[in-house]
Amino acid sequence: MDSAIFFNQLFAGLSTASILLMIAAGLAIIYGSMGVINLAHGEFVMLGAYATWALQTFFGLGMLISLPLVFVAIGAVGWLIEKGIVSRLYNRPLDTILATWGVGIVLQQAITLGIGSQSRFVQRPEIFDGNLFFGDLVISNYRLFILGVSLGMLLVTYLLLTRTEFGTKLRAVIQNREISECYGIRAERVYGLTFAYGAALAGIAGALVTPLISTTPTMGTTLVVDAFLVVIVGGVGSLVGTALASGLIGEASAMLSMIFNDTTGRILLLVAIILLIRFRPTGLIPQTVRG
Structure with missing residues (x-):
């Protein structure tokens, strides 16, 4: 194999x-701290795009000016969805799955009807051409x-959860919501901000990926499937595990596609993930924000 092809x-x-x-x-973050399986997460990616x-x-x-605006806008959408729908379904996981799936369909159809189903294109910043x-x-x-932004957001997220008052409140609510509220912590506000932050991260990812792939109402579906695989492989709620699994799955997908083809590489990757889950069901680093 040509070394240049391999390294590229x-x-x-x-x-x-x-x-x-x-x-x-x-x-x-959303599942590890709130126990919510958010099937509308891919639509937050799409909305960001x-x-x-x-x-x-x-x-x-x-794009550079748009990124902070997109972060705030998609975070606000996530906050509204949490307050209007998700907050009423805590401790009802099946209902939450169904509700967020429905929200995803509504968002897809709203974009299709309002903007159209044809592909859109976003120009990358000229400073990063070449x-x-x-x-x-x-x-x-x-x-x-993109790599730099991703690592930067990972660091910010880690510091937010481990070095701030908000992170302390979040861990307290996760450990015992009733006692936390007795100490004046508003659990509903903590959950709302957590959901909004998770949605905002997805929105930033959607904004960054737009110059690389077609922007369509269904673009988030494939991306979020891979993201769910990353969460499962890394260990639910573990940021370190998520980072490790992202690297492993991204590299494995690229290498297997090069050695075989996209379809065969995808099949082999899924088989490898199934085997990993079979022998290590808690993921590579089974840790949540509870710790």
Whole structure:
């Protein structure tokens, strides 16, 4: 195998992993802290992509300026969904799954009816056009930017959960909601902000991925399936496990697709994940924010 092809594919897998990391981190936080399996998470990715497209198309805002706006906007959407629907279904996991699945369908159809089903395109920042060359290795500046943002958001998320008053309150509510409320912690507010933050991470991932793939109402479906696999493999609620699983799945997908083809590589990856779950059902690093 040509070493240049190998290392280029290795970097492509790392780029895929960085996108999966941001999506899966939101899932891990929501499920690990709230016990909610959010099937509408892919639609938050999609909304982030369309919000970036709208800001660029109608307001002339570049991606770098749009990112914080998208973070706040999609976080607000997540907060409203948690307050209006999810908060009424805690401790009812099957109902939550059905409700969030329905929310996802509604969001998809709303975008289809309001904007259309045709693909949209977002221009990447000009500053990240071009590539870096290291011998035969070609590294896309924009993919390198995505990797940096992903690692930055992972660090911010870790510090938020472990080094802030909000993180302390979240862990207290998870351990014992009733006692926490006796000490003045508003559990419903903590849950709402947690859900909003997870949605905002997905929105940022959607914004970043728009120059790389087609922006359509169904774009989040495939991405969130892979993100769920990352959460399961890494260990539900574990940020470290999520980061590790994102890298492993992204690289394995890229390498298997290169050696075989996309379809065969996908099948082999799923078989490997099934075997891992069979022998290690708690994931690679079975840890949650409860610890």
